[in-house]
Amino acid sequence: xxxxxxxxxxxxxxxxxxxxxVATNAGMLDGLVDYxxxxxxxxxxxxxxxxxxxxxxxxxxxxxxxxxxxGNLDYYLSSVGGAIFILFIxxxxxxxxxxxxAVISKSMGPVMGAKYLHQVLGLxxxxxxxxxxxxxxxxxxxPGWAENGVRLSRLGLKTGVILxxxxxxxAELAHLGKLSVVMIGFFVLGSVGLVLFLGGRRKIxxxxxxxxxxxxxVCGVSATVAAAPVVQAxxxxxxxxxxxxxxxxxxxxxxFPVIGHVLNLGHIQxxxxxxxxxxxxxxxxxxxxxxxPDGIETLKVAEIFNITRVLFLPLIVLWxxxxxxxxxxxxxxxxVNVGKVVIEKFPLFVLGFILMFALSSTGIFAPPNHYKxxxxxxxxxxxxxxxxxxVALLTTEAAKVQSPARAEALARxxxxxxxxxxxxxxxxxxLTNAKVLSKDASKVLKKAHKVVYHTAKKIKQFRQWITWLxxxxxxxxxxxxxxxxxxxxxxxxxxxxxxxxxxxxxxxLIVILLFVSETI
Amino acid sequence: MTPARILxxxxxxxxxxxxxxxxxxxxxxxxxxxxxxxxxxFWKGMRGDDWLNNAITQQRFGDYVESQLERxxxxxxxxxxxxxxxxxxxxxxxxVLGKPAECLLDAAARxxxxxxxxxxxxxxxxxxxxxRMKMETLVRGLRIPLFVAPxxxx
Numbered sequence: 001x002x003x004x005x006x007x008x009x010x011x012x013x014x015x016x017x018x019x020x021x022v023a024t025n026a027g028m029l030d031g032l033v034d035y036x037x038x039x040x041x042x043x044x045x046x047x048x049x050x051x052x053x054x055x056x057x058x059x060x061x062x063x064x065x066x067x068x069x070x071g072n073l074d075y076y077l078s079s080v081g082g083a084i085f086i087l088f089i090x091x092x093x094x095x096x097x098x099x100x101x102a103v104i105s106k107s108m109g110p111v112m113g114a115k116y117l118h119q120v121l122g123l124x125x126x127x128x129x130x131x132x133x134x135x136x137x138x139x140x141x142x143p144g145w146a147e148n149g150v151r152l153s154r155l156g157l158k159t160g161v162i163l164x165x166x167x168x169x170x171a172e173l174a175h176l177g178k179l180s181v182v183m184i185g186f187f188v189l190g191s192v193g194l195v196l197f198l199g200g201r202r203k204i205x206x207x208x209x210x211x212x213x214x215x216x217x218v219c220g221v222s223a224t225v226a227a228a229p230v231v232q233a234x235x236x237x238x239x240x241x242x243x244x245x246x247x248x249x250x251x252x253x254x255x256f257p258v259i260g261h262v263l264n265l266g267h268i269q270x271x272x273x274x275x276x277x278x279x280x281x282x283x284x285x286x287x288x289x290x291x292x293p294d295g296i297e298t299l300k301v302a303e304i305f306n307i308t309r310v311l312f313l314p315l316i317v318l319w320x321x322x323x324x325x326x327x328x329x330x331x332x333x334x335x336v337n338v339g340k341v342v343i344e345k346f347p348l349f350v351l352g353f354i355l356m357f358a359l360s361s362t363g364i365f366a367p368p369n370h371y372k373x374x375x376x377x378x379x380x381x382x383x384x385x386x387x388x389x390x391v392a393l394l395t396t397e398a399a400k401v402q403s404p405a406r407a408e409a410l411a412r413x414x415x416x417x418x419x420x421x422x423x424x425x426x427x428x429x430x431l432t433n434a435k436v437l438s439k440d441a442s443k444v445l446k447k448a449h450k451v452v453y454h455t456a457k458k459i460k461q462f463r464q465w466i467t468w469l470x471x472x473x474x475x476x477x478x479x480x481x482x483x484x485x486x487x488x489x490x491x492x493x494x495x496x497x498x499x500x501x502x503x504x505x506x507x508x509l510i511v512i513l514l515f516v517s518e519t520i
Numbered sequence: 521m522t523p524a525r526i527l528x529x530x531x532x533x534x535x536x537x538x539x540x541x542x543x544x545x546x547x548x549x550x551x552x553x554x555x556x557x558x559x560x561x562f563w564k565g566m567r568g569d570d571w572l573n574n575a576i577t578q579q580r581f582g583d584y585v586e587s588q589l590e591r592x593x594x595x596x597x598x599x600x601x602x603x604x605x606x607x608x609x610x611x612x613x614x615x616v617l618g619k620p621a622e623c624l625l626d627a628a629a630r631x632x633x634x635x636x637x638x639x640x641x642x643x644x645x646x647x648x649x650x651x652r653m654k655m656e657t658l659v660r661g662l663r664i665p666l667f668v669a670p671x672x673x674x
Contacts, residue, residue: 222572229584482565
């Protein structure tokens with residue numbers, strides 16, 4: 001079968017992207033850039049749209065005039081159209097639509113404390129990208145030339161998670177890992193058990209209870225897909241379950257960030273709550289990025305929870321397989337192959353995540369003493385040293401410092417006009433946090449810390465790639481969420497799913513508010 | 521007119537069963553009933569949100585759903601064909617994936633039919649797929665008479 005479709009769409013997108021790069025570079029869009037306040041992004045706009053525009057032009061020309069024969073070249077190049085299509089939408093949303101909404105929202109003034117409407121509603125490039133994807137598939141349909149490439153969004157998300165492995169410290173991973181195992185362990189097993197219990201009470205078939213419990217308990221549609229054949233779910237049961245989960249997941253993605261802002265949750269608290277309470281793993285990432293669009297701390301927490309959930313998946317599938325065989329006469333005598341289930345359901349990309357974390361820990365991407373990609377280095381330029389006025393301010397206030405260690409570190413800072421060593425850096429940060437000095441002096445201390453603390457170049461690049469991989473993956477995933485599938489929500493799965501989903505979301509929020517702190 | 525070539529859209533629900541009975545009672549002696557079974561195209565979007573599973577699991581799910589849908593279609597076709605043949609009519613089967621109204625219009629254009637028979641929408645609250653026949657699309661596109669059997673629960 002030949003997959004490539006002779007169509008000018010990719011070529012046209014290539015031309016548009018190159019035109020955007022040229023126009024941005026030549027300053028033709030300066031008025032728009034100023035209005036949208038996206039001056040910092042012009043380099044990215046020029047570079048990315050230029051690069052992918054050229055790719056689009058080259059492959060688009062091959063799509064139009066090349067000779068297409070069955071084989072690997074045809075298969076892989078046929079997917080470029082869909083991939084650039086997703087990226088094109090993600091770029092337009094990230095660079096123009098999201099900033100435009102932010103400008104409008106800011107013009108309306110703050111609506112909740114100092115927060116603007118778009119911040120409270122989480123209307124950023126990720127959520128808008130998913131919405132753009134959903135609108136594309138449900139209103140316009142995915143064009144035939146893009147269908148093959150749209151599936152690449154899954155690869156984008158998995159690659160994003162793998163790269164995310166570079167951004168954790170060992171302490172962070174250990175702490176979040178423990179927290180997620182406790183939280184997910186309790187809520188996954190609790191939800192699965194509760195669905196099976198309610199299913200029994202409401203006398204629904206075992207196959208329906210089995211497939212619903214996996215979807216409600218572990219990771220939404222992914223768990224449903226994994227468990228359906230094991231519990232011999234009927235097509236109507238699968239349709240009801242997936243419809244219910246999709247509606248619930250999309251609703252939660254919009255609702256969770258709003259509630260998080262209302263309750264003023266910290267990044268760890270929100271990441272842990274989203275990672276536990278939202279059913280679908282893609283929507284967990286969406287909600288985390290919606291909550292904190294300008295950083296990935298919340299996403300890091302949420303993804304650890306996602307990974308923990310997916311590691312629980314083989315165990316849950318195994319549990320359901322044994323449970324089903326014991327209860328169902330038609331399956332009696334069937335032997336559950338434990339090894340096969342565990343190996344088949346094991347998520348390989350988690351190994352990639354662990355590998356990247358291990359590589360990062362060796363210092364291959366950042367100096368070995370780095371913490372979350374940042375490292376200490378006080379070999380700085382003369383221009384970065386503290387000014388005479390700043391030194392004078394610190395000298396005046398030095399007497400306020402009672403602790404001998406802090407006083408000595410401050411004295412070394414005043415003398416050298418820069419932080420002397422990594423221990424002094426930690427001491428100076430402690431002094432800043434203790435708020436012993438005036439606001440202005442504390443600002444000087446923060447500046448002194450900032451100039452000796454660097455983000456590794458590779459880690460900086462990884463952060464940018466991760467952001468784009470998630471934007472690409474989630475926009476593409478939005479293109480696969482159809483209204484027709486969501487409309488299948490109904491029957492007992494909707495009732496039981498609603499009850500269990502609500503209990504899980506509310507209870508996990510209470511647990512997080514009571515027991516999860518914001519520090520690691 | 522007694523129709524000798526009837527296109528019957530049925531997927532085994534109570535409404536569709538009423539349509540089957542109507543087709544059997546309307547069909548001329550030694551006539552042919554063409555049985556159209558439509559698998560709704562929402563199934564294409566059913567794996568949409570899954571990104572965590574590996575290719576083996578996704579393939580297994582796809583194969584499983586396909587086999588289950590095929591089994592349901594085959595069982596229904598088997599039951600109906602027996603009834604049609606017992607009554608002395610000929611039976612033909614056509615199974616397609618897509619939107620019900622569009623598939624029915626396509627099927628109606630393939631052969632020469634005297635009548636199209638369908639069931640009416642199920643009453644609200646009755647369980648089943650949300651994949652309804654778009655009546656406006658259907659009646660605007662059909663060039664042959666259409667018979668809508670009343671739902672037995674109304």
